[in-house]
Amino acid sequence: MPKKLKIMMVASECVPYAKSGGLADVVGALPAALQKIGHEVIVVMPKYRSIDADKFAIKPALSPMGVWMGDTEEWCAVHSTTTSEGVRVYFIEADKYFDRDGLYHDADFNDFLDNPRRFAFLSKSALQLCIDIGFKPDIVHAHDWQTALAPAYLKVWHWDDLILGDAASFLTIHNIGYQGVYDAEHYEYIGLQWGNFTSDKLEDHGKVNYLKGGIQYADMVNTVSPTYSQETRTPEMAHGMAPYLNDKGGNYVGILNGVDYSQWSPELDPLIPANYSRDDLAGKKTCKRELQRRFYLLEDERVPLIGVISRLAHQKGLDLLSGAIERILEKMYVQFVLLGSGDKDLERYFAHLPVRYPGRAGSIIGYNNEVAHWIEAGADMFLMPSRYEPCGLNQIYSLKYGTLPVVRATGGLDDTVEQYDETSGGGTGFKFFEASAHSIYYTVGWAVSAYYDRREHWNQMVQRAMGERFSWDDSAIEYEKAYRRAIKNKRTL
Numbered sequence: 299m300p301k302k303l304k305i306m307m308v309a310s311e312c313v314p315y316a317k318s319g320g321l322a323d324v325v326g327a328l329p330a331a332l333q334k335i336g337h338e339v340i341v342v343m344p345k346y347r348s349i350d351a352d353k354f355a356i357k358p359a360l361s362p363m364g365v366w367m368g369d370t371e372e373w374c375a376v377h378s379t380t381t382s383e384g385v386r387v388y389f390i391e392a393d394k395y396f397d398r399d400g401l402y403h404d405a406d407f408n409d410f411l412d413n414p415r416r417f418a419f420l421s422k423s424a425l426q427l428c429i430d431i432g433f434k435p436d437i438v439h440a441h442d443w444q445t446a447l448a449p450a451y452l453k454v455w456h457w458d459d460l461i462l463g464d465a466a467s468f469l470t471i472h473n474i475g476y477q478g479v480y481d482a483e484h485y486e487y488i489g490l491q492w493g494n495f496t497s498d499k500l501e502d503h504g505k506v507n508y509l510k511g512g513i514q515y516a517d518m519v520n521t522v523s524p525t526y527s528q529e530t531r532t533p534e535m536a537h538g539m540a541p542y543l544n545d546k547g548g549n550y551v552g553i554l555n556g557v558d559y560s561q562w563s564p565e566l567d568p569l570i571p572a573n574y575s576r577d578d579l580a581g582k583k584t585c586k587r588e589l590q591r592r593f594y595l596l597e598d599e600r601v602p603l604i605g606v607i608s609r610l611a612h613q614k615g616l617d618l619l620s621g622a623i624e625r626i627l628e629k630m631y632v633q634f635v636l637l638g639s640g641d642k643d644l645e646r647y648f649a650h651l652p653v654r655y656p657g658r659a660g661s662i663i664g665y666n667n668e669v670a671h672w673i674e675a676g677a678d679m680f681l682m683p684s685r686y687e688p689c690g691l692n693q694i695y696s697l698k699y700g701t702l703p704v705v706r707a708t709g710g711l712d713d714t715v716e717q718y719d720e721t722s723g724g725g726t727g728f729k730f731f732e733a734s735a736h737s738i739y740y741t742v743g744w745a746v747s748a749y750y751d752r753r754e755h756w757n758q759m760v761q762r763a764m765g766e767r768f769s770w771d772d773s774a775i776e777y778e779k780a781y782r783r784a785i786k787n788k789r790t791l
């Protein structure tokens with residue numbers, strides 16, 4: 299029997315406590331899946347103001363805890379809870395860093411100026427926590443730039459530590475577009491010694507690059523889909539990180555995210571107007587009608603309803619959609635709903651669309667989990683025109699809800715959606731390749747024509763899509779393999 303592993307996962311988000319995107323879903327689900335196959339996982343994250351301690355039975359665990367940042371010792375407290383699946387979650391309470399509204403930015407989307415300090419502190423304090431509670435991890439697993447310094451701290455400061463000295467480090471890149479690049483003035487606080495401020499480690503054109511540091515120091519790096527792991531080895535897609543990722547060779551891999559089907563499946567979902575299944579789709583019609591009502595659309599069962607749930611960011615290609623959606627609404631008999639927030643110009647554009655197409659277009663600008671579930675259940679197709687997509691969760695949810703995805707063939711979108719075959723009715727969705735308004739227009743047109751004119755194909759695809767499974771159980775096995783490789787690397791490299 300291979301040894302069961304002890305894993306400390308440090309992240310800036312984790313469902314259900316704090317979430318801004320897919321990262322939180324992963325950190326919320328992977329630990330439980332790993333524990334199911336016998337490993338022991340603890341999660342460490344910030345105690346943000348928005349986290350309701352009573353609701354989650356979060357209790358004080360340790361106080362005070364001293365954390366050395368460079369030459370300065372800073373103090374914090376630690377709280378903890380145990381999830382219903384038995385995962386222990388620790389919250390770092392440091393009011394000056396985390397007791398404010400917002401995770402990374404203020405209400406106007408201005409990044410907090412002390413983000414480099416906030417997340418360096420989180421990374422360092424997670425390691426300190428292991429020491430203080432006597433948790434001796436085999437793996438320290440960091441996620442994205444926010445905690446990418448943990449592998450660096452581990453190697454620079456804890457290599458001979460009794461508790462941490464044997465731990466191998468692992469970094470998951472959820473999105474290479476966000477790297478945490480900051481002025482060198484922060485380097486002193488970070489406290490990773492100026493000797494490591496070099497171009498082969500943490501320095502990047504005179505600044506400090508957290509993600510680059512993580513890539514360089516981690517014993518193993520992964521990203522969240524096989525296709526994205528290939529794309530990020532190319533200069534066009536890697537935002538400057540291609541050489542370092544290529545240098546990792548086989549120590550940089552793609553592991554597809556799973557999905558938390560306890561939250562996202564039409565049979566069980568408590569948030570949607572009616573439940574349904576592959577065998578009985580009646581509830582989906584109710585969901586569609588209620589969705590139409592909620593977005594003030596014409597209540598018509600026959601008209602195909604296109605849904606979008608997205609951050610309104612360049613990555614997601616919604617500026618391309620803004621160049622196509624009016625033509626779609628004018629030329630095709632369809633309805634359209636969007637839920638999202640982010641870029642102010644796009645917010646204005648999509649907020650105004652229903653005024654111009656009353657009864658046919660609807661939008662909610664904001665973040666609303668219930669509405670997200672309603673769209674997954676009530677729409678007929680789900681549109682994701684991403685420029686790049688490391689894994690993407692919404693298209694996987696939409697498969698499960700029988701809401702056929704229309705996606706750009708990139709990253710995880712390409713790995714999870716199977717192209718429609720017009721001759722056989724095969725496939726689970728509709729893929730296009732060029733990132734353009736033109737491609738969106740024609741591919742939506744292709745899907746709409748299948749909806750109206752090849753109904754057996756559509757129904758077959760819905761059945762096939764709903765039967766797809768991207769489970770955390772499978773991903774956890776892949777992570778275990780990668781962890782073991784990280785441990786081997788740590789010992790031999």
Ligand code: ADP
Pocket residue numbers: 318319320321323607608609637638639664665666667670689690691692693
């Ligand atoms: P990313 O992490 O790049 O934002 P993903 O598709 O991987 O994209 O994950 C997005 C997650 O965030 C999904 O769970 C989705 O439902 C949720 N989400 C995104 N925008 C919103 C919103 N405006 N309201 C509610 N949920 C949202």
